Amino acid sequence: MVRPGRPRVRSAPVSTENHHRDAHSAPPALTPPPNALPPVRHPDAPAPGELLGSHYDDCFGCGGAQAHGLHLEARAGDGVTITAEFTVQAAHQGAPGLAHGGVLATALDETLGSLNWLLRVIAVTGRLETDFVRPVPVGTVLFLQAEIVAVAGRKIYSRAVGRIGGPEGPVAVRAQALFIEVKVEHFTDNGRPEEIRAAMADPDQIRRARAFEVNP
Numbered sequence: 471m472v473r474p475g476r477p478r479v480r481s482a483p484v485s486t487e488n489h490h491r492d493a494h495s496a497p498p499a500l501t502p503p504p505n506a507l508p509p510v511r512h513p514d515a516p517a518p519g520e521l522l523g524s525h526y527d528d529c530f531g532c533g534g535a536q537a538h539g540l541h542l543e544a545r546a547g548d549g550v551t552i553t554a555e556f557t558v559q560a561a562h563q564g565a566p567g568l569a570h571g572g573v574l575a576t577a578l579d580e581t582l583g584s585l586n587w588l589l590r591v592i593a594v595t596g597r598l599e600t601d602f603v604r605p606v607p608v609g610t611v612l613f614l615q616a617e618i619v620a621v622a623g624r625k626i627y628s629r630a631v632g633r634i635g636g637p638e639g640p641v642a643v644r645a646q647a648l649f650i651e652v653k654v655e656h657f658t659d660n661g662r663p664e665e666i667r668a669a670m671a672d673p674d675q676i677r678r679a680r681a682f683e684v685n686p
């Protein structure tokens with residue numbers, strides 16, 4: 471007799487090969503090609519230890535104007551690395567008392583996005599692969615560390631890790647990513663006109679966009 475309800479799924483053996491992935495075993499789309507080069511820190515990049523500041527006040531990741539945003543603060547590190555922190559708020563829950571996975575992915579995405587500032591390149595996320603290693607309670611300070619691994623033309627290969635509480639805390643999330651360099655027109659051609667108009671009227675925003683544009 472066939473009973474209605476949830477089908478029984480016999481679980482197949484689970485491969486553990488991806489559990490502790492590093493740059494040497496990245497999936498194909500996230501593996502730098504043979505012609506990739508090491509990243510070069512731009513001479514005008516913020517000094518190690520300097521806060522990067524928000525790239526846009528209304529950014530959900532780093533903007534000050536988003537009440538329920540992450541308010542993530544990123545700081546330049548040595549070489550082409552950054553660190554960042556954000557405190558998981560009640561508005562960021564998925565399960566009771568725990569951070570939503572999408573919010574944690576946002577924190578990784580924002581940290582990796584900020585990292586491109588050290589190259590003085592505007593880039594957007596093409597691919598972001600995230601491992602969720604341990605649950606992150608509300609109230610946690612998530613401490614993120616990110617680095618660019620390699621650059622191939624417009625493609626920027628990077629990775630990040632998020633730890634609970636501080637730089638020595640247990641790993642909660644990891645990510646590998648591919649960012650693609652774009653021109654300012656990526657935003658001006660595609661963004662909703664009212665926000666683009668407001669951004670164009672804001673001298674701070676213009677200055678930030680120009681800083682990217684003069685990239686030699």
Ligand SMILES: CCCCCCCC/C=C\CCCCCCCC(=O)SCCNC(=O)CCNC(=O)[C@H](O)C(C)(C)COP(=O)(O)OP(=O)(O)OC[C@H]1O[C@@H](n2cnc3c(N)ncnc32)[C@H](O)[C@@H]1OP(=O)(O)O
Pocket residue numbers: 499525531579580583584592593594595596597623624625648650652654657658666669670675676678679
């Ligand atoms: C006054 C106004 C001023 C405004 C100025 C603002 C300044 C703001 C400053 C900083 C902003 C940073 C914001 C940070 C926020 C955090 C980061 C995010 O969340 S970003 C949002 C999420 N991401 C997207 O919305 C991308 C959507 N996707 C696209 O627009 C396109 O797909 C794009 C640009 C990524 C690529 O399109 P193509 O036409 O330009 O280039 P193709 O030829 O398709 O790709 C180039 C290469 O990349 C590979 N590629 C592209 N996507 C890939 C993927 N998903 N996986 C693997 N490879 C991929 C391709 O295979 C190709 O490789 P081969 O050159 O042939 O070797």
